[in-house]
Amino acid sequence: xxxxxxxxxxxxxxxxxxxxxxxxxxxxxxxxxxxxxxxxxxxxxxxxxxxxxxxxxxxxxxxxxxxxxxxxxxxxxxxxxxxxxxxxxxxxxxxxxxxxxxxxxxxxxxxxxxxxxxxxxxxxxxxxxxxxxxxxxxxxxxxxxxxxxxxxxxxxxxxxxxxxxxxxxxxxxxxxxxxxxxxxxxxxxxxxxxxxxxxxxx
Ligand code: GDP
Numbered sequence: 001x002x003x004x005x006x007x008x009x010x011x012x013x014x015x016x017x018x019x020x021x022x023x024x025x026x027x028x029x030x031x032x033x034x035x036x037x038x039x040x041x042x043x044x045x046x047x048x049x050x051x052x053x054x055x056x057x058x059x060x061x062x063x064x065x066x067x068x069x070x071x072x073x074x075x076x077x078x079x080x081x082x083x084x085x086x087x088x089x090x091x092x093x094x095x096x097x098x099x100x101x102x103x104x105x106x107x108x109x110x111x112x113x114x115x116x117x118x119x120x121x122x123x124x125x126x127x128x129x130x131x132x133x134x135x136x137x138x139x140x141x142x143x144x145x146x147x148x149x150x151x152x153x154x155x156x157x158x159x160x161x162x163x164x165x166x167x168x169x170x171x172x173x174x175x176x177x178x179x180x181x182x183x184x185x186x187x188x189x190x191x192x193x194x195x196x197x198x199x200x201x202x
Contacts, residue, residue, distance in 0.1 A: 006073070009053065012068070015099070027074030033116070040054070067079040105137070113140070114142050116176075119148045151175075159175075
């Protein structure tokens with residue numbers, strides 16, 4: 001049984017005007033970000049237990065868009081375009097940055113981020129940029145150090161400690177593997193904590 005039986009793809013947007021028209025600021029959104037190939041789709045699938053969800057974002061034409069999913073009523077997941085893909089031009093990269101940056105800066109119902117970072121690579125400059133945005137807005141960030149099945153225990157602990165040392169106060173990190181299903185529950189709990197309004201807050 002899926003953890004989110006009601007989960008469904010809502011829409012993709014290419015600009016913030018379109019977003020404001022299509023999805024007014026209601027409910028709560030958590031955005032999932034990461035470098036291309038970091039394992040973002042696999043992480044979304046593992047956490048939601050809905051294989052078709054992240055596949056929707058990989059549909060040709062949607063990879064450079066913001067893809068919105070409803071997990072439950074008033075709770076959305078936003079799959080941000082993967083950044084740092086070497087084969088696209090600097091101009092296209094700048095366009096992505098503007099879209100992602102604009103979204104992170106202005107979207108009021110955005111309550112947190114999940115950042116997927118390949119555990120063998122560690123935090124990139126782009127990841128640090130994203131963390132800086134989050135810190136400015138005081139948004140909680142859960143970093144998933146992905147593909148951790150490729151590391152042994154000591155290597156995993158080392159990268160976890162190294163990553164944790166570099167983080168702004170808004171962020172926390174954990175090891176994660178979609179393939180070996182490591183840290184999936186922990187990641188889902190972190191997501192739920194961001195999406196579910198704390199009792200008495202609303
Ligand atoms: P995205 O581009 O960030 O959405 O990444 P994908 O989820 O498509 O994964 C990119 C590649 O990494 C694919 O070849 C996946 O099979 C692989 N991958 C993703 N998650 C894991 C994992 O937990 N362990 C291992 N070993 N490989 C993974």
